[in-house]
Amino acid sequence: MEPERPEGNGSGESGELAPKGRGAGLVSRARAQGLALKERAEAEAKTYKDPQQTQLWKSIFRVSHDRSDPRNRSLAILSNVFLHLHPAKVNRDATRYSFTWGMGGITFYLFIVLTFTGILLMFYYHPTKVQAFRDILYLEHDVPFGKLLRNMHRWAAHLMIITTWLHMFRVVLTGSYKRPREFNWCVGVVLLVLTLLLSFTGYLLPDDQLGFWAVTVGTNMARSTPMLGSEGPFGPQMGMTPFNDVRFGLLGGSIVDSNALLRSYIWHCIGIPVVASLFMAVHFWRIRKDGGISGPAPVMLESEMKAVKK
Amino acid sequence: MSTVIERPRSNRWLLWLVVSLAVVGALALMVDDWGQLWKISSAPDNIPIVMMIPLVVFFTWLGLKQSKDNDKLVGELEEDPALAKSHHRKTQPWRPGWARELHVWPYLVRVEFLAAIIVTIILFVWSILLNAPLEEPANPNLTMNPSKAPWYFLGLQEMLVYFDPWIAGVVMPSLLLVGLMVFPYVDSNPLGNGYYSWRQRRFAVSMFLWGFFMWIILIIIGTFIRGPGWMWFWPGQTWDHNRVVFDRNRDLHEIVAGWGLPFLNLYPWKAIFGAVVVGVVFVTGGLFFHWLMLRRRLEWADIKSPARLKGWAKKNGEFEEKLLARTSILQYLTFQFFAITVLWLFPVKLLLRLLFTIKYIWVTPWFNV
Structure with a gap:
């Protein structure tokens, strides 16, 4: 908005007011121009009082969220990259906590918390036999808030497993895996496995007795894989030895050592999170495509059950 | 529509x-x-399990309560x-006049935001109060006793007691996951889609609960009961590292051979015997599930009168037959x-092992079950 200029401003031709002489004319012209600039700046500054009307704001937020008409409420969701996974409207009873328990959302939120704390932890951690354990000590005793960081990562991981199970439990109790959501249930089962594997691969990283023996116990089972493990049924017949079987592949060696630490680290920080993110994308996308949240749906009656089409 | 019904105050609570x-x-x-009990249940990595038990109880209650309400409504509408x-x-x-749908902004987004804040606060408090465990540096020459998998895999580790590693560690988990995945495809019941219900989905829900609770019970056994040498210590019993248990772990065919059938100790008879027993377990399991899926709802009155209970056990439910x-x-x-x-063979094996110290029921030169 261009503030309107006062009449005759800056032209220096309004003869009546102008004092005589060249020097006097210059001063009065400059004064008049200065006044005009001030007025203009004041008028402009008024427009900045509402930050939401500035070009900068409008370039970031595409719609105004301060009015609560239906169009704006819908746009608030639809035009936001983080929220657009949501529909604009939702079953009124689905916003009650008692139906969904919020467990799926909390699981995803914990994944975000874990990514955030995990990235920060990566700054202080080397996946090598020499340094790994010392890095944990360093985190616990020297890094500012290092202990809090590690604790949060640990407890969020445990909590995520519990919330994943409870989410699955709720989906079963509400029959939400039923048509058309069968496939998304399967994606969810894959995500459950990935969650467990994420936690398991992280267990080894402190390189302490707890992680070492837990992973030893866990990977020892892989020895017994049928056909692919050196001690499994038909394993020896397939040419499997402790130095080429599936356990060797998992650990990068025949014992839990430096290669296992590195493999565990890469699976934990890159491999599984990437795969899990892909499955999450499908999982969330399918929720929308399969008709959004499943309920609370109106109850059906036994007497209304249709006969099977044969 | 609803009328307030005054219930007589009961002192049953x-x-x-x-x-x-x-x-x-x-x-x-x-x-x-008590020191031992406290040591186990306050170990930082066991806190999630201690926390999970009341959570599972609470959410089971919350789910079943809503099922009960819906079932009541279904009953009224059927009549x-x-x-x-x-x-x-x-x-x-x-x-x-009420809208059936609400705007996600703000009605859902604010709930999510609140949930995120609450979870964050819980995490902060938990992390400030309790430190993540850190043991001594990894030492391959010093075996931890007991050496336990992370708690969520303790179910699998506990299965190692009952099955050979390739079954417990590879086949069973795979079956469990594939079984979970086929769950929606074998549940042919169209009712109960998107609302809590027990009345309309008793069999499906109880099958899942059976598996879910079995998994949690295995974790609890693995955490609170298995001590040094993976021996059975009751909660509150001291973990004695020098304890020796004289388990007579015998195979089923050896016990039966002792009853005057010595040929069962020899191949191929012991393998054939085992196959027959496993077959019998499979068939009884199948018959049991078939019987169970056709039961109508068990009412309180059925339990009280033996004649009614007999009728319940014998006559198939109408709705269940339709399903x-x-x-x-x-x-x-x-x-x-x-x-x-998953749901039958495993508990049978568990009980045979824990109650009768029977190791294998089927012994062959290639694998044992």
Whole structure:
């Protein structure tokens, strides 16, 4: 908005007011121009009082969220990259906590918390036999808030497993895996496995007795894989030895050592999170495509059950 | 539509309180070593399990409570077709003129935001109060005893007691996951989609609960009961590292051979015997699940009178038969396979091992079950 200029401003031709002489004319012209600039700046500054009307704001937020008409409420969701996974409207009873328990959302939120704390932890951690354990000590005793960081990562991981199970439990109790959501249930089962594997691969990283023996116990089972493990049924017949079987592949060696630490680290920080993110994308996308949240749906009656089409 | 029904005040809760206090008291008297119990249940990595138990109880209650409410509504609507036509069919309140849908902004987003804040606060408090465990540096020459997998895999580790590693560690988990994945495809019941219900989905829900609780019980056994040498220590019993247990772990065929059938100790008879026993377990499991899926609802009155209970056990439910008719042969067989192997064979094996110290029921030169 261009503030309107006062009449005759800056032209220096309004003869009546102008004092005589060249020097006097210059001063009065400059004064008049200065006044005009001030007025203009004041008028402009008024427009900045509402930050939401500035070009900068409008370039970031595409719609105004301060009015609560239906169009704006819908746009608030639809035009936001983080929220657009949501529909604009939702079953009124689905916003009650008692139906969904919020467990799926909390699981995803914990994944975000874990990514955030995990990235920060990566700054202080080397996946090598020499340094790994010392890095944990360093985190616990020297890094500012290092202990809090590690604790949060640990407890969020445990909590995520519990919330994943409870989410699955709720989906079963509400029959939400039923048509058309069968496939998304399967994606969810894959995500459950990935969650467990994420936690398991992280267990080894402190390189302490707890992680070492837990992973030893866990990977020892892989020895017994049928056909692919050196001690499994038909394993020896397939040419499997402790130095080429599936356990060797998992650990990068025949014992839990430096290669296992590195493999565990890469699976934990890159491999599984990437795969899990892909499955999450499908999982969330399918929720929308399969008709959004499943309920609370109106109850059906036994007497209304249709006969099977044969 | 709803009328307030005044229920007579009952003192039954007092009875429950006294009984549960008595049970807790009796259990507390049995605890020998409180220090040991505290050591196990306060180990930082065991806190999630301690926390999970009340959470699972709470959410089971929350789910079943809503099922009960819905079931009551279904019962009312079944009896009154006129009401069924006009009712909005939810237990949540609704009035004509109310929108059936709400804007996600702000009504859902604010709930999510609040949940995120609460979870963050919980995490901060938990992390400030309790440190993540850190043991001594990894030492391959010093075996931890007991050396346990992370708690969520303790179910698998506990299975190692009952099965050979390739079954416990590879086959069973795979069956469990594939079984979970086929769950929606074998459940042919169209009812109960998107609302809590027990009445309409008793069999499906109880099958899942059976598996879910079995998994959690295995974790609890693995955490609280398995001590040094993976031996069975009751909660409150001191973990004695020098304890020796003289388990007579015998195979089933050896016991039966002792009853005057010595040839069962020799091949091929012991393998054939084992195959027959496993076959019998499979068939009884199948018959049991078939029987169970056709039961109508068990009412309190059925339990009280033996004659009614007999009738309940013998006569198939009408609704349940309709559901079975909707199930394809493939669905039925798939369900039976997973139900028998995961939900039947496993508990049978567990009980045989824990109660009768029987190690294998089927011994062959290639594998043992």
